[in-house]
Amino acid sequence: MSDAKLGLFICDCGGAISSVLDTACLETCARELPGVAFAQRLNYSCSPDGIETITTACPEQRIDRVVVAGCTPRLMSRHLQQSLPVAGDLIELADIREGCAWVHQDQPEQATAKALDAIAMAVARLGLRQARQPISGQVAPAALVIGGGVAGMTAALTLANAGQPVVLVEREAALGGTLTQAQRRNGVAGRIEQVTHHPNIEVALNSQVSDVSGTVGRYKASLTHSGALRSGGERQFDVGAIIVATGAPMASQPGASVLAHLLGIHQDQQGFYPEVRYRLRPESYAERGIYVCGAAHNPADQRETEIQAISAAFKALRHLRAGQVSNGAPVASVDPALCTGCANCVEPCPFDAIAMHPRAEAVDLAGIDPMLCTGCGNCVVVCPVKAISQPIDSDAQVLAQIEAALRSADGLSADRRVTSTNGAGGERVRILVFGCEWSGHAAAELAGANRLGYPVETRLIRLRCSARFDPIHILWALYNGADGVFLGACAPGDCHYIDGNRHAQERIATLSGLLAANGFDPRRLRLEWIVPDDPHDFVKKVSSFTELVAKL
Amino acid sequence: MITLTIDGQEVQVKEGRTILEAARQQGIPIPTLCYHEALAPFAACRMCLVELVNRRNGALAPACAYPCEEGLVVRTDSEKVRRSRRMTIELLLASAAHVPLIQAMAEDLGVEAPRYSTEPDRCILCGLCVRACDEIVGVHAISLVNRGIEKRVSPPFHIASNACIECGTCVLICPTGAITLADITGKNGGGTVHAWQSPFDATDCQVCGSYYQPSQLEKEVAR
Numbered sequence: 001m002s003d004a005k006l007g008l009f010i011c012d013c014g015g016a017i018s019s020v021l022d023t024a025c026l027e028t029c030a031r032e033l034p035g036v037a038f039a040q041r042l043n044y045s046c047s048p049d050g051i052e053t054i055t056t057a058c059p060e061q062r063i064d065r066v067v068v069a070g071c072t073p074r075l076m077s078r079h080l081q082q083s084l085p086v087a088g089d090l091i092e093l094a095d096i097r098e099g100c101a102w103v104h105q106d107q108p109e110q111a112t113a114k115a116l117d118a119i120a121m122a123v124a125r126l127g128l129r130q131a132r133q134p135i136s137g138q139v140a141p142a143a144l145v146i147g148g149g150v151a152g153m154t155a156a157l158t159l160a161n162a163g164q165p166v167v168l169v170e171r172e173a174a175l176g177g178t179l180t181q182a183q184r185r186n187g188v189a190g191r192i193e194q195v196t197h198h199p200n201i202e203v204a205l206n207s208q209v210s211d212v213s214g215t216v217g218r219y220k221a222s223l224t225h226s227g228a229l230r231s232g233g234e235r236q237f238d239v240g241a242i243i244v245a246t247g248a249p250m251a252s253q254p255g256a257s258v259l260a261h262l263l264g265i266h267q268d269q270q271g272f273y274p275e276v277r278y279r280l281r282p283e284s285y286a287e288r289g290i291y292v293c294g295a296a297h298n299p300a301d302q303r304e305t306e307i308q309a310i311s312a313a314f315k316a317l318r319h320l321r322a323g324q325v326s327n328g329a330p331v332a333s334v335d336p337a338l339c340t341g342c343a344n345c346v347e348p349c350p351f352d353a354i355a356m357h358p359r360a361e362a363v364d365l366a367g368i369d370p371m372l373c374t375g376c377g378n379c380v381v382v383c384p385v386k387a388i389s390q391p392i393d394s395d396a397q398v399l400a401q402i403e404a405a406l407r408s409a410d411g412l413s414a415d416r417r418v419t420s421t422n423g424a425g426g427e428r429v430r431i432l433v434f435g436c437e438w439s440g441h442a443a444a445e446l447a448g449a450n451r452l453g454y455p456v457e458t459r460l461i462r463l464r465c466s467a468r469f470d471p472i473h474i475l476w477a478l479y480n481g482a483d484g485v486f487l488g489a490c491a492p493g494d495c496h497y498i499d500g501n502r503h504a505q506e507r508i509a510t511l512s513g514l515l516a517a518n519g520f521d522p523r524r525l526r527l528e529w530i531v532p533d534d535p536h537d538f539v540k541k542v543s544s545f546t547e548l549v550a551k552l
Numbered sequence: 553m554i555t556l557t558i559d560g561q562e563v564q565v566k567e568g569r570t571i572l573e574a575a576r577q578q579g580i581p582i583p584t585l586c587y588h589e590a591l592a593p594f595a596a597c598r599m600c601l602v603e604l605v606n607r608r609n610g611a612l613a614p615a616c617a618y619p620c621e622e623g624l625v626v627r628t629d630s631e632k633v634r635r636s637r638r639m640t641i642e643l644l645l646a647s648a649a650h651v652p653l654i655q656a657m658a659e660d661l662g663v664e665a666p667r668y669s670t671e672p673d674r675c676i677l678c679g680l681c682v683r684a685c686d687e688i689v690g691v692h693a694i695s696l697v698n699r700g701i702e703k704r705v706s707p708p709f710h711i712a713s714n715a716c717i718e719c720g721t722c723v724l725i726c727p728t729g730a731i732t733l734a735d736i737t738g739k740n741g742g743g744t745v746h747a748w749q750s751p752f753d754a755t756d757c758q759v760c761g762s763y764y765q766p767s768q769l770e771k772e773v774a775r
Contacts, residue, residue: 014576046589047573049566074721078688079590279717282690442720449724496718532720533733 004127007063008039008119009054011046011070013097020101021112026069030119035127038063045070051083058085065090065129067122069115071097072445073462074437087131089392094122098448099460110456117405117459124404125397132391135370136326137217139240139289141165143316144221146209146259149177150188150302151245151294151309153195158313159243160200164320167237168195169204169223177247183302210234212242212262216286216371217325241289241316244273245309248295263290264352264372272298278374279496286327286371289319329375330392330464334366338387341365345379345388350467350498354379376497377468381507393463398473405459406430406480429483429550431458433542434473436466438496439530440488443538454539455546458486466490466527467500471511474525484524484549486542491529501529521552556624563620571602571615571626582615582628583637583657585644585727586678591687593617597678598640599657603627612636634661642666648676651728674730677703681722681731689721694736707736 010026012018023041031039038061044050045068057063066086070076073093081088096115104111141164145156148170156168168175175192195201204223211222218238225233242263249271260267265276273292278285293312294305319325341363346354353372356364366388368379380388386395435441441462447454463469466489474485487508489501505527512522528541553564558575565574570593575582585597595614602615605625612633615626627633641658646666648654651674658664679696682705686692693716697706707713716736723731 014579044576044589047576048569049573049577052566072724074719074724075588075684075688076590275714277714281717281719438719442724446720446724450729494718532718533723533731 004035004065005037005061005063006035006065006067006123006127007054007057007061008033008036008067008069008123009045009050009057010039010041010119011050011068011097012041012043013070013101014044017070017097017101020105020108021096021115022108025112026096026116026119029116030069030123033120033123035123037061046076046079051080055083055085065092065126067092067094067119067126069094069096069119069122071095072099072448074442074445089129089131090126092122092126092129094118095445095448095460098445102448102451103453104456105451106453107456114456114459120404120407121401121459121461124400125393128394128397128400130391132328132330134326135286135328135331136324137215137371139217139320139323139325140219140238141320141323142167142237142239143241143243143320144169144209144219144237144239145243145245147177147245147247147294147296148172148175148195148203148205149245149247149294149305150179150191151247151296151305152177152243153191154306154309155243155245155293155313155316156195156201157191157198158310159317159320160198162313162317164200164317166201167204167221167223167239168201169207169209171206171208171226173206175203175205204235209259209262214238215369216288216327219289240320241291243309243312243316244290244292244296245294245312246296248299265290265292272296280329280374283328285329285374286325287319288372289316289325291315325371327371327373329373330390331370331373331375332368332377332379332388332390333370334368335387335389336365338385339363339365340385340387342384344384345382348378348382348503350374350376350378350500374497376465376500377463378465378497378500378503381468381470381503393468395470395472398461398463398470399476401461402432402473402477402482403480405432405461406477406482429457429546430481431455431484431486431542431546431549432461432477432482433458433486433488434461434463434469435488435530436490436500437462437464439490439494439532440466440528440538442532443488443530443535446533447535447539450535452535452539454542457546458542465495465497465500466504467495467497469504469507469527471507474511478520478524483552484526484545486545487525487527488530488538488541489527491531523552524549554620554622556620556622556626558626559628565620567620569620571613571618571620571624572600574620575602575615575626575628580628583660584616585657585676586680587616588680588684588725591680591683594679594683597644597676599637601633601636601640603630603633637661638663643668644676646670648674648728648730650674651676651730653727674728675705676728676730677705678727679705680725680727681705684721684725689717689719691715691717691719693717694722705731712737 008030010023012023027039027041042050072095077093080091096118100111100115143159143166145152145168156166160166207223207225210224212219214220221237221239223235265273273296276290291312293308343356345366351372353369357367359365380390469487477485489504495501508527516522526545530538555564563574563578583599585599586594593616595617600615601612604611604613605627638661641661642663644654645658646668649670682694682696685694693713694705694707718733
């Protein structure tokens with residue numbers, strides 16, 4: 001946005017950065033960057049004094065967004081977001097320590113040029129960014145427990161005793177599940193009694209869950225009565241949490257996969273439901289409120305089942321008591337004016353957040369459930385008409401960042417005209433490194449922390465997931481003069497957004513084919529699996545790629 | 553504003569600043585290991601100990617956590633401080649002898665080889681990984697467990713944990729390269745049941761033939 005006033009703060013890091021990089025030069029040069037309204041050098045941006053300086057400068061200079069050029073975002077961004085008087089989304093860290101100073105110690109001039117590019121990239125990216133709208137919703141106070149065996153009864157009692165209304169669904173005509181008559185007599189019978197007469201528990205026997213609609217926080221569960229006495233009759237409940245306690249999977253259990261589908265949970269080969277588990281930062285997804293316990297989850301005896309049921313009930317209780325559920329992910333949204341209703345985005349969504357909605361006198365419209373979206377960006381790449389966008393790492397932001405990474409070749413930093421080390425004159429190669437923040441970029445940061453050098457010709461772009469590696473971005477990079485594009489993704493099976501890396505692999509393969517067919521050397525484009533805690537591997541792969549591109 | 557003296561230099565700082573922050577403002581180096589700007593002070597490694605010349609009978613205090621006081625006189629490089637740091641680094645060198653960072657710090661303090669038997673370990677129990685997982689990531693997948701010489705970083709109950717989101721923040725912040733993600737997640741291939749927050753190997757049951765059961769339980773069932 002043109003009215004954005006951007007403040008840039010360059011960190012000396014008490015000498016850790018300024019002993020390698022010429023931060024005074026960075027300050028002077030960066031002040032000339034388009035969009036930078038204010039630039040200042042600080043000894044430690046992250047210290048209480050540094051934070052205070054930035055905090056005072058913001059109103060004085062009327063700054064509404066801040067770039068801190070310093071260390072890696074993974075360690076520092078949360079601290080800055082919590083401390084600075086600017087919306088967290090409008091703070092960007094340009095990594096000039098782990099990404100520049102610590103990996104190119106013996107090439108200070110080129111490292112400074114790279115740092116300036118990193119700053120320019122962050123400035124370009126942040127200048128176009130809008131702060132996210134907070135996404136939150138109410139949680140209905142009731143819980144649905146599916147299964148009236150030991151697990152279900154224990155979970156229902158735990159919740160009911162805590163004061164939460166519970167609906168307990170049992171397919172059979174009696175509670176107790178797989179318990180034997182002897183077990184029913186000793187002790188567990190008391191529990192059946194308790195459940196049946198508990199004022200907070202509504203027991204629905206001979207019933208099955210026929211439909212679950214609604215969204216996180218407020219599921220609408222429909223129960224159908226299947227008994228012979230009273231046929232038909234569907235009842236609906238608004239519930240905030242669902243506990244699956246259906247017992248061990250049996251070969252003759254036709255309802256199981258239906259239930260998995262209804263709840264949008266995964267069922268493994270043996271028929272168990274593994275825990276609904278996100279490998280994402282806690283604030284970056286919405287707690288779904290679906291819990292699995294007992295033998296439905298893994299082979300468990302009565303004792304373990306009870307422990308699991310209580311644990312699941314307490315997780316559900318925490319969710320219900322919070323009353324609100326929020327999603328901090330950069331949720332993608334659909335522009336209804338652009339959507340052509342092709343439904344290409346529905347299947348690729350790893351979290352089943354996208355559905356097609358019919359429109360009157362128009363094509364169907366894709367709708368993204370803002371509670372289920374984790375912001376991986378897969379749909380943004382998939383959409384053929386670019387009707388889907390994200391507030392962070394939007395196409396405009398990434399394209400601007402790519403341009404900034406490559407622009408300086410003929411602008412501010414003249415290092416690329418420097419005669420290369422082997423004596424031959426000419427331009428240095430330019431390598432763009434896209435890294436998934438969980439693997440490629442993580443390994444790059446770790447290489448920095450370990451002071452492992454890699455080619456200084458690289459410019460790093462951090463993305464949320466390899467699913468966001470967009471062929472259009474890659475083409476734009478090549479068009480703008482990148483000599484090679486390196487993509488670092490999680491190894492198969494390791495993707496934090498389920499299968500973003502598989503999508504990336506398919507896209508890169510297709511793109512390579514297209515490039516080759518059009519007379520462009522596909523070796524300039526490489527996708528590598530990167531292990532996040534093996535920086536040596538990253539350095540090896542990036543170095544060999546740079547070497548190869550330099551020879552082409 | 554508070555005025556104090558560090559190594560003979562007068563320093564003015566805002567109230568609430570620590571001695572370490574005041575010293576850094578003045579450009580006076582104090583070695584640290586367990587300190588990180590993004591985390592709350594922990595004062596575990598004792599490398600940043602400084603001498604409070606005119607307070608507490610000249611006691612040593614961790615600069616990373618000790619707040620500045622009006623009129624305080626601090627020495628960061630007195631013989632008393634150096635002796636303490638040498639002892640600390642000697643013990644650290646004994647427990648993490650192969651870590652370049654520790655070797656370099658020991659060399660700076662004139663410690664060549666520890667007088668104690670060395671261990672092949674790399675972890676120095678600075679707690680950075682644990683605090684980063686807690687304060688930066690918000691996941692609490694690991695903690696410092698046990699006490700004394702038994703103390704170590706571990707997921708709960710020493711069992712590979714499913715709470716870990718594999719973000720690698722602990723790996724990045726570790727100053728000695730002691731942690732890998734596999735230490736926490738116990739990652740292994742197929743045939744793994746992710747049971748109730750921790751993965752374990754599963755096998756076909758020898759008794760009923762069809763069930764899929766945890767390998768640990770197999771012997772018990774067969775019996």
